[in-house]
Amino acid sequence: MLFSQYPHQLSGGIHQRVLIAMALAGKPDLLIADEPTTALDVTVQAQVLDLINSLVEKLNLSVIMISHDIGAIATVAKLCAVMYKGEIVEQGLTQDILKRPQHQYTKRLLAAVPDINLTPKGLWL
Incomplete structure (x- = not known):
C-alpha cells in the first residue's frame, strides 16, 4: 500500500504525482512546475506531462512550467x-x-x- 511507504521507497514518477497532488490540494488557479520531468525515464515523463495536460483541461488550471526540456515544453506549453x-x-x-x-x-x-x-x-x- 502506497500510504504505508516512506518517501525513499517511492519511484520518481510517484514522487512527482504526490507533489502535484499536494500542490493542488489548496485548489489553486496556477500551478508552477519547476523541472517536473527531470530525472524521470521517458515513459514516466510522458505520463507526468499527460497528467499536467489533463489537469489543465479538467480544472481550468494555468501552469507555468520551467524546464530545459524542449520536448516537454513543446508537449505542454501553448x-x-x-x-x-x-x-x-x-x-x-x-x-x-x-x-x-x-x-x-x-x-x-x-x-x-x-x-x-x-x-x-x-x-x-
Whole structure:
C-alpha cells in the first residue's frame, strides 16, 4: 500500500504525482512546475506531462512550467518564454518560437537538441 511507504521507497514518477497532488490540494488557479520531468525515464515523463495536460483541461488550471526540456515544453506549453542570463529574450506561441526562433540564444538552444534521425558515427548498427 502506497500510504504505508516512506518517501525513499517511492519511484520518481510517484514522487512527482504526490507533489502535484499536494500542490493542488489548496485548489489553486496556477500551478508552477519547476523541472517536473527531470530525472524521470521517458515513459514516466510522458505520463507526468499527460497528467499536467489533463489537469489543465479538467480544472481550468494555468501552469507555468520551467524546464530545459524542449520536448516537454513543446508537449505542454501553448505560450513560452526563453530566458537568457535571467532575462526574457523571446516570447510568444511555442510553435512559432520552435519553428522560427528570432533570438540568437534561442537558435543555439534549439540547435543543441539532438536529432534522433541521425546515425551515430563509430557505433555498430
